[in-house]
Amino acid sequence: MIRFEHVNKRYPARGEALKDLSFELAAGEMAFLTGHSGAGKSTLLKLIGLLERPSRGQIIVDGRSLADLPRRRIPYHRRRIGMIFQDHQLLRDRSVYDNVALPLAVTGMPSREIGRRVRAALDQVGLLAFERAQPVSLSGGEQQRVGIARAIVGRPPIILADEPTGNLDPELASEIYDLFERFHEVGVTLMIATHDQERISRMAYRILRLHQGRLIADSRNW
Amino acid sequence: MGTRQAGSSGRHPRRLATWAEQHREIAVDSLRQMLQQPLGALMTVAAVAIALALPTALVVALDNVKRLGGDWQRSAAISVFLEADLDETEGAQLSQRLRQLPEVERIELISRTAGLAEFRQYSGLGAALDQLSQNPLPVVLELHLKPAILEPVRLTPFIDQLETMPEVDFLREDAQWAQRFQAMLALLHTGVALLGLLLGLGALLVIGNSIRLEIENRRDEIRIMGLVGATARFARRRFLYTGAWYGLFGGMVAGLIVTLMVWLLSAQVSAVAILYDHDFHIQGLDFAATSLLLIGSTLLGIIGSRIAVGRHLDLCDER
Structure with a gap:
């Protein structure tokens, strides 16, 4: 589903963020991406969502090389990837409903269809009662769940999460990981960046460990 | 795959309605x-x-x-004052001739009586004019010109031509003013x-x-x-x-x-x-x-x- 072939990413100011990175994630696979901050986790996820382009190497998503994707096709690529961020990236002046509806609204879907899907997504994350609320009135965990509802509302085959539980207490974090496992069960490909070592060591999934831009371990807990 | 190109198509009325709704x-x-x-x-x-x-x-x-x-332009014309000894009949004959000229759109003949009446109305000299034993005004032809002639290069020779006619006493041009x-x-x-x-x-x-x-x-x-x-x-x-x-x-x-x-x-x-x-x-x-x-x-x-x-x-x- 996601394949990196000798990918390098160099920033003019910071130097090389990723060095000769190669790995493959099968369709429906769930993997953790770990390493110290600055190890290149966020950069890796950004490359998949085409928020950045690699300096060298090939990235293939869903059988298509991203290098061949023209700029105007990027929005359609992003619609097939649900992205979840540590700082939620919600619109503060819009309701929970509007935030979750955004990925559908930009595709030109009729609003009745949008309503159905948004409620289904909010139901999945347990926030159906909050659709009229403003994100700022919600707790951190609730806001993160709004972000997750937004990521899944378009039913993308791939979900990327960048430190999704970084600011949450362990109990709330567990709820979030339960959600991810549920998506995994229905066949979504997930890649979750986290430095929560303890948690991922307790879960039986693949772990990609980055160190200073290099992939230093690709292991599996059984 | 699941990518949908957003495009408008008249063949799908529902899609068009959605598009219109979105715009609204x-x-x-x-x-x-x-x-x-x-x-x-x-x-x-x-x-x-x-x-x-x-x-x-x-x-x-x-x-x-x-x-x-x-x-004003409707009255923009050349007023041709005929010699005082010409009467309305002779004025009408001249008018017939001038009408043949390509520059002229139409001609209005103002008889001596009409001229006097108009003068009486606008001058405010009503009573004084009654003292006159005879009408001192000449017959006047008002020449309305075709708009094309209002360019100076064509207007000047035309006016010269009019002025040399023996029946014409003098001209008053409103046309030039209109032109400016x-x-x-x-x-x-x-x-x-x-x-x-x-x-x-x-x-x-x-x-x-x-x-x-x-x-x-x-x-x-x-x-x-x-x-x-x-x-x-x-x-x-x-x-x-x-x-x-x-x-x-x-x-x-x-x-x-x-x-x-x-x-x-x-x-x-x-x-x-x-x-x-x-x-x-x-x-x-x-x-x-x-x-x-x-x-x-x-x-x-x-x-x-x-x-x-x-x-x-x-x-x-x-x-």
Whole structure:
């Protein structure tokens, strides 16, 4: 589903963020991406969502090389990837409903269809009662769940999460990981960046460990 | 795969309805957001209105002058005063001959009695004229010329030709005056057009700048829209609507300003016209002019916005 072939990413100011990175994630696979901050986790996820382009190497998503994707096709690529961020990236002046509806609204879907899907997504994350609320009135965990509802509302085959539980207490974090496992069960490909070592060591999934831009371990807990 | 190209197609009425509904939603939404910051919006609308009101007022003024001139131009002609010993019959014969000339559109013969009656009416010398034993006025032919002849190169030889005729005592030309008036109007028209262009450009920049600020304020929203897969076209749309609203409201206020000016001036203009024995009423913006103003200002808003959006909208694209 996601394949990196000798990918390098160099920033003019910071130097090389990723060095000769190669790995493959099968369709429906769930993997953790770990390493110290600055190890290149966020950069890796950004490359998949085409928020950045690699300096060298090939990235293939869903059988298509991203290098061949023209700029105007990027929005359609992003619609097939649900992205979840540590700082939620919600619109503060819009309701929970509007935030979750955004990925559908930009595709030109009729609003009745949008309503159905948004409620289904909010139901999945347990926030159906909050659709009229403003994100700022919600707790951190609730806001993160709004972000997750937004990521899944378009039913993308791939979900990327960048430190999704970084600011949450362990109990709330567990709820979030339960959600991810549920998506995994229905066949979504997930890649979750986290430095929560303890948690991922307790879960039986693949772990990609980055160190200073290099992939230093690709292991599996059984 | 699941990628859907957003495109409009008349073959799918439901899709078209969805598209229209989306546009309506965005139009209303952009208006609502504009009203959330009423002071900023008001400043922009006022600046656009003032920039548009000036050329609009000048166009209205020029139209009125033209209308006034049109009244005069109908009488713009060459008055040919015949020799005093010629009577109406001979005048009519000459008139027949002159009518054959290619420059002449029509000829009006003013008989000596008619001339005297007219003179009596306008001179206010009624009683004194009654003392005259005979009518001292000559027969006058009023030659109305074809508009093409109003160019000096053709007019001058024609007048020379008339003056050498034995029946003609002297000429009085109104045509030359009309000609100068025409040229002056054309000049003013060009001036107003240039001024309008300049001020229209000013309005465009004002709107463009407001949109730029708006984009700056909504940078997060635009970035997030980009993250969830909005196309540039979709992200732009809201700002184009905002620009259109600025233009439309600016045009409306400009129209109101000009209408108010016309209303304030109309009584005075009519009073002055009466002093000149003229029944003239100043005319404001009619339906066509108003429509043109509003359509033009709306387009100006869209173009101004499009320029700003093209330069400043960044959809979190890859670097």
